[in-house]
Amino acid sequence: MNAIRHHFAPLQRLLHWLMAICILAMLFIGVGMVSTIMPKYVPLVSIHKTLGTVIFVLALIRLVTRFYYGAPPLPVDLPEPMKLAAELSHYALYALMIGMPLLGWAMLSASAYPAELYGGIYLPALLPQSDSLHTLLWNAHFYLAFAFFALILMHAAAALFHALVRHDGVFAAMAPVPIREEATQVEYRVAE
Amino acid sequence: MPEPRPSPAHSVLGSIVLIGVVVAGSAAAFAYTAGWLSPERLTPWKMLQALAPPSGPALGHRRNHAKGICFTGVFESNGSGAAISRASVLAAGQYPALGRFNLGTPNPDAADASVRVRGMGLRITPPNGEEWRTAMINAPVFAASTPEGFHELLLAAGSKDTNAMKVFARAHPEFATFGAWARNGPWTGSYAEDHFNGLNAFIFTDSSGADHAVRWSLLPQAQIIPVAQDDLEKLGADFLKQEITQRVRSGPQRWTMAVTVANPSDPTADPTKAWPEDRRTIDVGTLVVQRIEAEADGPCRDINFDPTVLPPGIRTSDDPFPAARSSVYAKSYDLRTAEAKDYPRIPTGPKP
Ligand code: HEM
Numbered sequence: 001m002n003a004i005r006h007h008f009a010p011l012q013r014l015l016h017w018l019m020a021i022c023i024l025a026m027l028f029i030g031v032g033m034v035s036t037i038m039p040k041y042v043p044l045v046s047i048h049k050t051l052g053t054v055i056f057v058l059a060l061i062r063l064v065t066r067f068y069y070g071a072p073p074l075p076v077d078l079p080e081p082m083k084l085a086a087e088l089s090h091y092a093l094y095a096l097m098i099g100m101p102l103l104g105w106a107m108l109s110a111s112a113y114p115a116e117l118y119g120g121i122y123l124p125a126l127l128p129q130s131d132s133l134h135t136l137l138w139n140a141h142f143y144l145a146f147a148f149f150a151l152i153l154m155h156a157a158a159a160l161f162h163a164l165v166r167h168d169g170v171f172a173a174m175a176p177v178p179i180r181e182e183a184t185q186v187e188y189r190v191a192e
Numbered sequence: 193m194p195e196p197r198p199s200p201a202h203s204v205l206g207s208i209v210l211i212g213v214v215v216a217g218s219a220a221a222f223a224y225t226a227g228w229l230s231p232e233r234l235t236p237w238k239m240l241q242a243l244a245p246p247s248g249p250a251l252g253h254r255r256n257h258a259k260g261i262c263f264t265g266v267f268e269s270n271g272s273g274a275a276i277s278r279a280s281v282l283a284a285g286q287y288p289a290l291g292r293f294n295l296g297t298p299n300p301d302a303a304d305a306s307v308r309v310r311g312m313g314l315r316i317t318p319p320n321g322e323e324w325r326t327a328m329i330n331a332p333v334f335a336a337s338t339p340e341g342f343h344e345l346l347l348a349a350g351s352k353d354t355n356a357m358k359v360f361a362r363a364h365p366e367f368a369t370f371g372a373w374a375r376n377g378p379w380t381g382s383y384a385e386d387h388f389n390g391l392n393a394f395i396f397t398d399s400s401g402a403d404h405a406v407r408w409s410l411l412p413q414a415q416i417i418p419v420a421q422d423d424l425e426k427l428g429a430d431f432l433k434q435e436i437t438q439r440v441r442s443g444p445q446r447w448t449m450a451v452t453v454a455n456p457s458d459p460t461a462d463p464t465k466a467w468p469e470d471r472r473t474i475d476v477g478t479l480v481v482q483r484i485e486a487e488a489d490g491p492c493r494d495i496n497f498d499p500t501v502l503p504p505g506i507r508t509s510d511d512p513f514p515a516a517r518s519s520v521y522a523k524s525y526d527l528r529t530a531e532a533k534d535y536p537r538i539p540t541g542p543k544p
Pocket residue numbers: 012016019020021023024066071072074086090091093094097152155156157159160170171172173174175
C-alpha cells in the first residue's frame with residue numbers, strides 16, 4: 001500500500017486558494033455590476049468576462065492535478081453522511097467552477113454579443129443567437145451563481161469547523177501554508 | 193498521557209459563534225454588494241421602471257425606443273477616420289451594417305407623428321470579429337447631463353403632478369436646449385431625411401497611441417423637406433415605416449458619418465452641451481441602407497445596440513451615459529428576450 005498522504009500537493013493548494021479568491025471576487029463583481037449604472041459598470045463587466053475565462057482555464061488545470069495527485073483521505077472517524085456531503089459538495093464545486101464560465105460565455109453568444117475580453121481578445125461564439133437559449137442560460141447563470149455562493153459558505157463553514165472544533169487535519173490538508181495539525185490529530189485519536 | 197487538544201465546551205461554542213459570524217458577515221457583504229441593503233441605489237431596474245408607462249411595459253419589446261423597423265446595408269469607410277483611430281472599421285473598405293430605425297417611446301403602437309425623438313441603432317461588423325454598435329437620435333443635444341438627471345426627468349415626465357415638468361426644468365437649466373429643440377425643432381416626413389447624432393463622447397486612439405475625444409453623427413444625403421407636425425398627424429400611424437420601406441425599395445438611402453473632434457477644453461462628460469460649430473469634423477464614410485425588414489421576424493430584433501460595444505481603437509470617455517445605457521439596455525434585453533412569446537415572430541408591418 002502506498003503511504004497515505006495528509007496533504008493536497010502544493011500545486012493543488014496554490015490553485016485552491018488562488019481560485020477561491022478569484023471565484024469570490026467574481027460572485028461579488030457579478031452582483032455588483034448588474035445593480036449599478038455607474039461608469040464602473042463597463043470595467044466591471046470586462047473584468048467579469050476576463051477573470052471568468054481565467055477561472056475556466058485554471059479549473060481545467062486543477063481537474064488534471066486532481067486526477068494526477070488525488071486527494072488525501074478524510075479522517076476515519078468522520079461520520080459517513082459527512083463524508084458523503086464533503087464528496088458531493090466537492091463535485092458540485094468543480095461542476096460550478098467549470099460550468100459557470102461556460103454558461104456566461106454561451107449566454108453572450110446566444111444574445112449575439114461579442115465575448116470581448118480585456119486586451120481586445122474575442123472568444124468565438126459558442127452558440128447561434130437565440131432568445132429562448134439566452135433566457136435559459138441567463139436563468140442558469142443567475143440561479144447557479146447564488147447556489148455557488150451558498151455552497152461556498154457551507155464549504156467554508158465546514159472547513160472552519162474542521163479547523164477550530166474537530167482539529168482533525170482536514171483543514172491542514174488544504175491549508176495555504178503548512179500548519180502543524182497532524183500532531184493534534186494523532187493526540188486526539190489517542191485521547192479517545 | 194497527552195492532554196486531548198480538543199477545546200473545552202465554551203471554546204467549542206466560541207468557535208461555532210466565530211464560524212457563524214464569518215458566514216453571516218460574508219452573506220451580508222454579498223447582499224450589500226448586490227444592492228439589497230441600499231434601496232436608494234439607482235439600479236438599471238429602477239431606470240426601466242421609470243421608463244415604463246403607467247399601464248406597464250409592452251412585453252417582448254424594447255423598454256424604450258420600442259417602435260422600430262430593421263434595415264441592412266453596408267458602411268463604406270473612406271479611410272479618413274484612420275487618421276484619428278486605429279479601429280479596423282475606419283480603414284477604407286466596405287463592411288456589413290445592420291440597424292434599426294426607431295421612435296423614442298416605450299409604446300410600440302404609438303402614432304408616428306406623436307413621437308418627437310427618432311433614433312437609429314447601428315451595428316457595423318468588419319471581418320475580424322470586431323464590432324461597432326451605436327444608438328443615435330435626431331436631437332442635437334441630450335435632455336439630461338447625467339444618468340441620474342435623466343432618471344429625474346423620467347419621473348417628472350411620468351408624474352401625475354402637472355407642475356412636475358416645470359419644477360424639473362427649473363432645477364435643471366441644462367434641459368433648456370433640448371426643450372427648445374423639442375418645441376421648435378423641425379420635423380421631417382422620413383427617417384431618410386433625419387440626422388442621427390451619437391451625442392455621447394468617445395475616445396478614438398490613433399496608431400501612434402494618441403487619444404482624440406469625439407462625437408459622431410449620421411447626416412442624411414437625401415434632401416430634407418421640413419414638414420409641420422400637424423401635417424404628419426394627418427398621415428397614418430405607421431407612415432414612417434411605410435415611407436422608408438417604399439423609399440429604400442426604389443433605391444438605397446445614404447447618410448454621411450461625420451466625426452467631430454473636441455478641443456481640449458470642450459466638455460466631454462455632458463451631452464447637453466454641444467461643441468462649438470467650428471470644431472474639426474471628418475467625414476469617415478457613408479452608411480448605405482439597402483433593405484428594410486419588419487422587426488417582428490427581422491435581423492435587428494434580438495440585437496442590443498449597446499453603445500459600449502466598441503472595436504479596439506474606440507473606447508468610452510468620461511461621459512457617464514454609455515456605461516449607464518449599457519447596464520440598462522442589457523436589463524431591457526434580458527427581459528424582452530424572456531418575453532418573446534408575447535411578441536410573436538409574425539411580421540405585421542410592411543415587407544420589402
Ligand atoms: C470560492 C471558494 C472555494 C471553492 C470553489 C473551493 C473548492 C474546493 C474543492 C473543489 C475542494 C475539494 C478538493 C479538490 O479536489 O480541489 C476543496 C477542498 C477544501 N477547501 Fe475549498 N473551496 C473554496 C473556498 C474555501 C474556503 C474559504 C475554505 C476555508 C475557509 C476552504 C477550505 C477547504 C479545505 C480545508 C479543503 C480540504 C477538504 C478535504 O480534505 O477534502 N475552501 N475546496
